[in-house]
Amino acid sequence: MSFPFGFGPLGRFFRPAQKRQIEAGGGGRRWEGAGMLHAPQTQTLAARGAAKARANAAYLNNPIANRAIEVWGSTLGKGWQVRSYDRAANDAFEDLIRPFMLPLARALVRDGEAFVQLVVTSAGQLRLKHLAADQIDPSLTRDLGGGARIMAGVEYDAEDQIVAYHVLREPPGSTFTLTNETVRVPAVDMLHIFDPLFPGQVRGITWLTPVLLKLRDRDEASDALLMQLKVAALMTGYISDPDGSVAELLGTTSEGALNLALEPAMMRILPPGASVTFSKPGDGLAQIDAFLKAIDREIAAGLSLTFAMLTGDLGEANYSSERVGLLEFRRRAEMLQRNLIEGQFLRPLWRRWIEVRTLAGELPAGPAAQAELRAVRFVPPGWAWVDPKNDVDADIAAINAGLKSREEVVAARGRDIDEVDEERARDRATMPNGGNQQ
Incomplete structure (x- = not known):
């Protein structure tokens, strides 16, 4: 009598060994010492302070970290344009936000979050106040009863909505911190900009988190290389x-x-x-350049930057590889521009700004005018051309094929189409034959 494989008298000798199918959830020696986040919301909050302090030090002391923060800061914080039916209101709002955009973007990357307090002056004007991240008291956590609570200085009601922020009068470390006290600021007067990585995350964490330890290792390796070169100069x-x-x-x-x-x-x-x-103290120096570049590539990957953007080293770059890398970077940058800068800063600020100006009688209060003002568009900073001729030809072809509008193309350059059309009209008026080619 025949038996299927694995059964019968000899089946126990030929039965395949059982193996856990999901290795990520397995155990064994290969997973010894591996880190795990069982409660990422709580653990990111606990790590926020130390990670932020290290990122601040790296920003001032480490050239790679400084460049990474500046690249992201200039990408997110470069001048934005406002487009509503009221050109004067657009210009006034742009003047209001312009001084804050780059510092806010730097803080978002370096600290993982940025806070802007909205203060209405006695003259009825809206003033922006950029606060240090730790000025929103990270040590203040308590249960308020009935489902309400304060988490790291952020107050929630029973319906899990943010209702207030608890702000220290002076930034930590200032001269007057001995008498520092906390002030409750309603949520309507505070803008909190950060990229939540996990559901329920209360505070942001520095964008340098994945690479802070690697940055330290790279810095120490560079210092060791310098010392090795000094020793190599001393032939014995x-x-x-x-x-x-x-x-x-x-x-x-x-x-x-x-x-x-x-x-x-x-x-x-x-x-x-x-x-x-x-003695041969310089042995091994030939491999150190490749080693440091390998570390730089890991750091660039952890910061969603290309190697050339992080280091400024274009020695190994070519047109095709850089274009592909820039396109991938732009997709992520545009997502962050829309979700963080526009969604969490510009739009709520615009709504509050027009409310204050309407109450001050500086903007029309009618429903139609208010609806038009709220239908605002924000034009993010444009991108520099990688290949000007081919890029322009591609845009012209897309417009002629009906795949893009002129407004979309102009906005992608970081320009306002109304301003472009006005400039073109002035050019036609001042050029011979109306600007027509003979």
Whole structure:
């Protein structure tokens, strides 16, 4: 009688070994020491302070970290344009936000979050106040009862909505922190900009988190390389003297040891039996450049930047690879521009700004006018051309094929189409024959 494979009298000898199918959830020696986040919302909050302090130090002391923050800061914080039916309101709002955009973007990347308090002055004007991240008291956590609570300075009601922020009067470390007290600021007067990585995350964490340890390792490796190069410049020679004949060499004697000077173009003849051995402190320097570049690539990947953007090194770049890398970077940057800068900062600020100006009688209060003002568009900063001729030709072809509008193309350049059309009209008015080519 035949049996299927694995069954019958001999089945127990041929049964395949059982293996856990999901290795990520398995155990064993390969997973020893691996980190795990069982409660990422709580653990990111606990790590926020130390990670932020290290990122601040790296920003000022580490050139790679400084460049990464500046690249992202200039990408997110470069001038935005406002487009509503009221050109004067657009210009006034742009003047309001312009000084805050780059510092806010830097803080978002470096600290992981940015806070802007909206203050209405006695004259009825809206003023922006950029707060340090730790000025929203991270140590203040308590249960308020009935489902309400304060988490790291952020107050929630029973319906899990943010209702207030608890702000220290002075930033931590300032002269007056001995008498520092917390002020409750309603949520309507505070803008909190950060990229939540996990559901329920209360505070942001620095964007340098994945690479902070790698940045430190890279910095130490660079310092070790510099020290190795200094040592390599100190060539040391050792003379072996089996039969004691070195005494015949001319030199200076110090504490019973003979010191021989080596000078350019000098030749010395050693006595029979003597030999010279030189130290080689520079061994391995040929591989250090490739090693540092490998670390830089890991850091660039952790920061969603290309290697060339992070280091400024274009030695290995070519047109095709850089274009592909820039396109991927732009997709992520545009997502962050829309979700963070526009969604969490510009739009709520615009709504509050027009409310304050309407109450002050500076904007029309009618429903139609208010609806038109709220239908605002924000134009993000444009991108520099990678290949101007081909890019323009592609845009022209897309417009002619009906795949893009002129407004979309102009907005992608970071321009306002109304301004472009006005400039073109002025050009036509001042050029011979209305600007027509003969």
